[in-house]
Amino acid sequence: MKKKPTDHSPISAVPLAEAEIEAFRATVYAVAQANPRCLPWRETADPYRIMVSEIMLQQTQVDRVAAKFVEFVRQFPSVAALAAAKLADVLTVWQGLGYNRRGLALKRAAEAIVTDFGGIVPATRKELESLPGIGPYTAGAIMAFAHDRPAVFIETNIRSVFIHSFFQDRDRIHDRDLLPLVELTMDRSQPRLWYNALMDYGVVLKREHPNPSRNSIHHLRQSPFEGSNRQLRSALLKAVLAHPGLSADDVVSKVTGDHENIVRNLTQMEKEGLMVRKRGKYFVA
DNA sequence: TTCCTGTGCG
DNA sequence: CGCACAGGAA
Numbered sequence: 001m002k003k004k005p006t007d008h009s010p011i012s013a014v015p016l017a018e019a020e021i022e023a024f025r026a027t028v029y030a031v032a033q034a035n036p037r038c039l040p041w042r043e044t045a046d047p048y049r050i051m052v053s054e055i056m057l058q059q060t061q062v063d064r065v066a067a068k069f070v071e072f073v074r075q076f077p078s079v080a081a082l083a084a085a086k087l088a089d090v091l092t093v094w095q096g097l098g099y100n101r102r103g104l105a106l107k108r109a110a111e112a113i114v115t116d117f118g119g120i121v122p123a124t125r126k127e128l129e130s131l132p133g134i135g136p137y138t139a140g141a142i143m144a145f146a147h148d149r150p151a152v153f154i155e156t157n158i159r160s161v162f163i164h165s166f167f168q169d170r171d172r173i174h175d176r177d178l179l180p181l182v183e184l185t186m187d188r189s190q191p192r193l194w195y196n197a198l199m200d201y202g203v204v205l206k207r208e209h210p211n212p213s214r215n216s217i218h219h220l221r222q223s224p225f226e227g228s229n230r231q232l233r234s235a236l237l238k239a240v241l242a243h244p245g246l247s248a249d250d251v252v253s254k255v256t257g258d259h260e261n262i263v264r265n266l267t268q269m270e271k272e273g274l275m276v277r278k279r280g281k282y283f284v285a
Numbered sequence: 286t287t288c289c290t291g292t293g294c295g
Numbered sequence: 296c297g298c299a300c301a302g303g304a305a
Contacts, residue, residue, distance in 0.1 A: 054290075055291095058289095058290070058291045058292070059289065059292090059300080059301085060289065060301080060302075061290095063303090064303065064304080097301080097302075098301030098302045099291095099301055100300085105292085135292045136292090137290075138290090155291075156291090157290055158290080195290095202290085211287095222288080223298095225303095228301085229300085230299075231302090233300075234300095286305100287304100289302105289303105291300105293300100294297100294298085295297090
């Protein structure tokens with residue numbers, strides 16, 4: 001029997017009255033209905049498309065994902081199609097979304113779904129989380145949006161809603177204090193509708209207040225992009241996609257950056273599976 | 286400058 | 296846990 005570490009969080013133990021829960025739900029639904037968002041992945045219940053959208057949305061803003069999503073599922077309309085596609089084609093479409101290794105993970109996930117799950121997107125959290133690029137949030141989101149199941153999960157919009165609604169005057173709020181409320185207030189009769197409303201409400205809150213999620217202990221600031229290693233990685237992948245078969249020296253001559261640093265990053269990206277090296281030449285395959 | 290429907294690694 | 300990861304837009 002493991003002893004629980006000290007817990008200084010009394011609030012999570014305080015249940016809401018039924019009337020408060022109802023009032024909260026009513027507010028969420030009302031604000032969401034007054035601020036609807038028309039998003040391409042809301043017009044489908046195809047688990048594959050939901051999965052694609054969730055991976056894309058992990059760290060990229062909705063507006064930028066929308067157009068790319070349409071293009072992506074047009075080119076790779078099913079799990080089987082994505083699994084069978086060439087990685088170079090997948091990453092070429094992915095360009096502009098950022099975080100290329102998520103594109104790689106998505107393709108690897110499609111391959112795993114074909115080999116391990118008969119081409120059907122799994123409908124349990126455990127199985128979903130076994131797929132590359134799918135963690136607790138994305139698994140929960142797929143459960144809710146693709147399978148309409150009452151999964152409990154938190155992402156930044158949901159976090160904003162619960163902090164704004166129940167933790168106004170606290171800072172350094174931990175997700176473990178929010179999760180019980182997410183579970184308690186969830187509209188279990190229509191999880192898909194509920195979570196969409198919750199996220200729409202969160203978007204409205206962020207528009208009208210300083211981001212409530214900043215009071216979360218999980219809220220991280222991004223380091224500047226300009227001059228970063230991320231910028232270099234992006235340039236390296238772009239170069240190799242555009243000119244398959246470049247040697248390391250070719251890449252160095254095409255990309256601005258320190259020679260050793262470029263070689264180090266090429267090696268790292270090869271290790272991650274974003275590119276391969278054959279006879280000293282780099283390819284995406 | 287700041288934001289963004291997180292995941293995986295060390 | 297702390298950190299890296301991409302990129303465009305406001």
